[in-house]
Amino acid sequence: MYDVIIIGSGITGAFIAHFLAKYDIKVLVLEKDVEVSDGVTKANSAIIHSGYDPKPNSLKAKLNVLGNKMYGDITKELNVNFKRIGSYTLAFDKEEEVQLKKLYQQGNKNKVETYLLGKKELRAKEPNIKETVRLGLYAPTTGIIAPWEIVYALLENAIYNGVELKTNHEVIDIKKEKNIFCVKTKENTYYTRYVINASGLFAHKITQMVTNDVDYEMRYTRGQYYVIDRGYDDYVNSVIYPTPTNKGKGVLIVPTIHGNILLGPTSEIVDNPNDTEVTKDGLHYIKEHIDYMMNHTPYKGIIRSFSGIRPKTSREDFIIEELKDVKHFIQVAGIESPGLASAPAIAKMVEDSLLKKEQLPMKSDYRVYKQKNLKISEKPIDEINRLIKQNPKYGKIICRCESITEGEIIDAIKGPLGIKTVDGIKRKVRPGSGRCQGGFCQPLIIEILARELKVRKTDILLNNVGSNILIVETKQSGGEK
Ligand SMILES: Cc1cc2nc3c(=O)[nH]c(=O)nc-3n(C[C@H](O)[C@H](O)[C@H](O)COP(=O)(O)OP(=O)(O)OC[C@H]3O[C@@H](n4cnc5c(N)ncnc54)[C@H](O)[C@@H]3O)c2cc1C
Structure with missing residues (x-):
């Protein structure tokens, strides 16, 4: 019998497991994939956004700003790479300029440090920004991280402190009887007092297992990217955003923590949460939008393309709440961007909501498992x-x-x-x-x-069940021809 079962081992589930590991309770993380961090968390822009962009007073705004602050201490504690490299959001025409000034006001409301800069200052900082730039919004607290590295570190620390993790365990049904949840995976059945649904693109499916009253619809939007090889450090020093539109933050330039550069993402509505196809049109769209903002983009250094899917909901804000009709079932849904930046604060909110009721006892022997960062x-x-x-x-x-x-x-x-x-x-x-x-x-x-x-x-699998890379050994006696 567990006290808490967390469904999902992306950044949200991993941060929740990390915070709950301090308490003297039994916690289990169930993950459907063979490895952790294989959902939305593996394919995104990897930016710890500063928080000027979300609508003031939304959960997204509150948790993004707090989450950004929390990353500094947590990455230091676990010895995970994280850098605040700052960001510039750029305006190239009158309309974008007006929009950027509004964003500056919004940043003030969200209590995020931002500065408006003119063309000369912008091009002194980032010489490859086009001459046509008119105004920029500088946010020094924007950071970068490798999302899966922090997930691995959080879960390793949680496991070291007694949290259990079962991968390749897809939750297929949940029943509640007499205050106890019975959580079924294809492999086994587990019992728990609390369920935390942090299952990303499939959050509504998990919630539907315990209630008919799911008050949101899921919508999926795909974001495609190019990856540029290391060695083009003179192209940009910071994250570069265009002025956002109602479609989102737009096509960005993002230096990664390991010295690559990401160009993207697109924003395309798709029907299938597994539709991570990369398309000619998508990649063309990226180039077109990058060329609007930048000179000398090192396209010759492209080594890969990939895409990720955003788990949007019709409620348009993060959904972090206990179900009204199913006590002790906490859903953490609609964790689209800035979900990575907000994750520590989302987990803190879940921790506080559990603690408020439970007064959980602390572990006396909790110790931090630091990453060796061998390199x-x-x-x-x-x-x-x-x-x-x-x-x-x-x-x-x-x-x-x-x-x-x-x-x-x-x-x-x-x-x-x-x-x-x-x-x-x-x-x-x-x-x-x-x-x-x-x-x-x-x-x-x-x-x-x-x-x-x-x-x-x-x-040996590439990633999930059925992705075996080798099919049969060659040159073996009696082997298949
Ligand atoms: C294109 C794109 C760009 C983005 N850029 C940024 C950015 O720069 N900054 C930022 O802050 N945010 C960004 N985001 C958002 C961010 O990536 C997400 O908010 C975050 O990764 C969501 O994490 P999660 O843990 O909630 O979901 P996931 O990472 O998807 O984790 C959920 C886990 O649950 C598992 N699961 C699902 N169903 C079951 C089941 N039945 N049983 C067991 N396990 C199950 C899944 O396999 C998965 O591992 C971006 C997203 C996209 C797609």
Whole structure:
């Protein structure tokens, strides 16, 4: 019997698990995918927005501003990469200028530090902004992070402090009898006093399992991106936004925490929450909108494209509430942008709402599990040599583009999350994120995973069930032809 079951291991579920790990209660996280952070949280702009953009007095505004502030301490505590690189929102015509001045007022209402800057100051800071720029809104608190890195760190810390995680456990039904929820997955049945529904694109489906009274509709909008290789640091220093429209924040330029640049996203309504297709039209749209704002965009450095789906609802704000007709069922739905930036504050709100009723006891032996942030190749040479002496596998480079060693990959497999897939390893330690996109290292990763997990290479998955990369061993006696 659990006290709390959290459904979903994206940024929302991970932050909730992290905060609840301090209490002396039994907490279980159920995730349908084979790895954590494989939903909306894996494919977005990775910006910790400052908070001037959401409508004043909305939950989005309140939680974005608070969440942005909270990221500083939490990333320091867990030793996760996070940088406040600031952002410029740009206006190129009279109409956009008027809109930007309104945004500045809105920023003041939301209590976000912002400054209006003219063309000269903007181009001094970001020389590749077009000469046609008229006005810019500078927000120094805008930050960047690798979303899955913080999820991995939060969940590793939660597991270290007693929270249980079961991946590949899709919740298929929930019943409530005499104040106890019976939560069914394809594999098992679990009992709990509280359910927290943090299931992203599928939040309404989970809520429908306990009530007929779901008062919102889900809408999905796809955002496509280009990824530019590392090594184009002189292109931009900060996040660049266009003036937002009623379709959203628009097509952005985002330096990533690992030195790449993202261009995107688009905003297209799709019917299917799994429709992450990348299209010629989408990519063309990105270029068109980037060229409106910037000179010298290093398109020659593009190494990948991808897309993510936003979980919007008809209520248009975050929905964070206990169901009126089902006590102890807390839904955390409609967590679209700025959901990543707001996640710590969303989790705090959930924590407070539980605590208000429960007066939960604190754990006496809570300890923080800090990320090692090994990154062997970036350490001083003496330390690299010392580590290689301890474990020669730290001296064997597997991913040449990102200089990732076999030792780092094995640490990821043996770590608290027990990573099993090629994409899981990529998110944890980055092999396959570089210029060759895994062309060189993927077969080696499969080999290491199979050896460490003691399974066949043909059992190794790219990400989810059914995504096996190898189908049959060649050159084996009696093997399939
Ligand atoms: C294109 C795009 C750009 C964005 N850019 C930004 C940005 O720059 N800054 C920002 O603040 N926000 C941004 N966002 C929003 C942000 O990514 C989301 O708000 C956030 O990732 C949502 O996290 P989540 O944990 O709520 O959902 P998810 O990450 O989707 O996690 C939900 C989890 O629940 C699991 N699940 C679903 N159903 C079940 C089930 N039945 N049983 C068990 N598990 C289940 C899923 O597999 C998933 O892992 C962007 C979003 C998109 C799509």
